[in-house]
Amino acid sequence: MHLVEMLRLRMVPAAGVYFALTRRCPLSCAHCSTESSLSSEQYGDEPFRRIVDSFTPDCRPEVIGMSGGEALLRASLVRDLAEAARRVGTRALAMSGMYFARTGEGITPALRRAIESLDHLTASYDRFHEREVPRRDMFRALHQVRELVPGVSMQLTGEGPDDPYLVELIEDVRREFADEVPMLVTTLASVGRAREWFTTDAAPVPAAGVEPCFQASWPLVGYDGTVLACPSRHAAAPHRPAHLVLGDSAVDSWPVLRQRALTTHLLRGVRMFGPLELRRRFGAGDGTGNYCGTCSRLGDSAELDVEVTRFLESPKGRALEAAALAVTKHAGDQAYLGTYGVAAHRELATLGWR
Template sequence: MDILALRPVPAAAVLMAITRRCPLRCGHCSTGSLPGSEEHPGEIFQRFAGTFTPADRPELVMLTGGEPLLRPRLARSLAETAARSGTRTMILSGMFFAPRIPASIAGAIEAADHFSASLDAFHEEEVPRKSVFAVMRALLARGKDLSFHLTGSGPDDPYLRDVTAEIRREFHDRIPMLVGRVRPVGRARAGAPALLPAPAAGNAATVTGSGVAPALPCVMAAWPTVGFDGTITACCNQDVVDHRPVPGHLRLGHAGADDWSTVRERCLTSGTLRALRTYGPLRLAGAPPGRGYCETCRELEVTPPPHTPAAAFLERRVRDMQLAGGGVGFAGRYGCPPYGDLVSLGHPGRKHDL
């Protein structure tokens, strides 16, 4: 819940996809990762983390992939480097090593401040649920801060009802869950239609009756993302992270050449990114009916509006409204709405029983 509460804050965190390799072949994989997928020298990521300072650092580094724990020494080193500046680290894993925790992986998990396990019907074809639970029980007994990342086809998916209920019983509501939906990216794009949720009514391509594109702020343009090759983008959309060249307005630099201070400054001061976070790409582009939200953003070729006092006020207002919703509000808007409250499980600030 604390991590998600930071999501609207520009440059509050940075995501690092430290490898594209993964030993699993889940049918919904957003990155399309394989055992032989690309991987770049760890020095690129280590160099970038080494530019964090106590006075200028992200609050959080989230290590992802592929499968980040295929590089346990790098994951541990990044967590230890980040900690020296006061930055906390989270690792998201597909749990390929379950039910046992090899010593090198245990060291990486121990060095991180938070550990999250991916679990869904597709992962369970590769790693049994009972094996994932065995690892999480062992880590919980050691006092580790934990969460589950769950994915399903939508609010009515029976798998989500089953797995969330079992996690609550098994761990006595001590481990929070972020529940999301399968997106049409990576292998899921080419997979069977049954993998994907039905389109939601009133989606981002809708325009108002006046023909003017609605203002739909993009919270995802807030956290820089270090891709597999070290390229740093302004959002974690997989089509942006994977494809080269990156659209100019979404490229923040490279981990092998730029430091955190430079990347943070670009994230905070870019007129286009500020407008995306305030109005969203549809309004910024004046998109016609039927245009997709992220597709419109990737193809933007517009001059951002001037940064006037009124624009600065609106920017702060939008950010404050998003912050007011906290982590639960973010999970409800961008995850699977009926399950949004599950991110508060185990949190001392939870206000009510679920």
């Protein structure tokens, strides 16, 4: 599975689901968005297994995405979920900080079985990871991983398109893997541990009020088992507005979660217009303000919910939503990259795509 395929599916509501398997991580990167450590929390196995077991050939996501912390710390769970998902036709991907590259023990048998079960592995790397995992070790491990998984990509984070470290790293990766490893290049955000020392105007989500929110397409099962409509760190904050909470992984099945993801009116509105424009059209907003901050307060207004519901259930609203979904699906990977990637490095996502 290539990064391009993954990004195309990322634009489609409920085409995938993220599992935050653990918040634990053996690395201590200075920018860690989840502020992970080896003593961070993780949820039990059973709810993740239950959700995958509730997939059927007719009602399943196309992809499960397993993240952390460091997802591969739960190697046997990764393998079991990937294998169970594959039995009904769902593919599996995982994100890793490549911690095993630095240990000197390499890929253990359990890790190998987990990695072999995947359709895609994304390795996160940047100057903060490099302090934890030397680049040559990471490259060596990634060559081994490429022998085990059909699709491998890298997610590189820099402090802007001209960040000298980022530019040099990109060139090095291209050389090392002969342009066969695609890269998603993103900008460092002032969240998690980076909040203490990095400030920027750049937001990890669209800044313009008229922009739809693509983050709200795939649900996330969080560290405490809550199923959130939005995998963004903003929604994972302690204040969890009702329209961004889809359910509880301990009791809800995939058909139930999917149905809520596709029918919650405020969520549909956020995906279609973005929160600022949604409030401007149907509430008292003027189209300005903080993007995610506005989203988290949309449920405060009962009138807004009524107006959004009225619109989305009207023939005009349904037609507009269908057209918006079709455009989004068609725009696919380029729309995602245009919103969340670094524009100057957008073409790197297509390396090796045939």
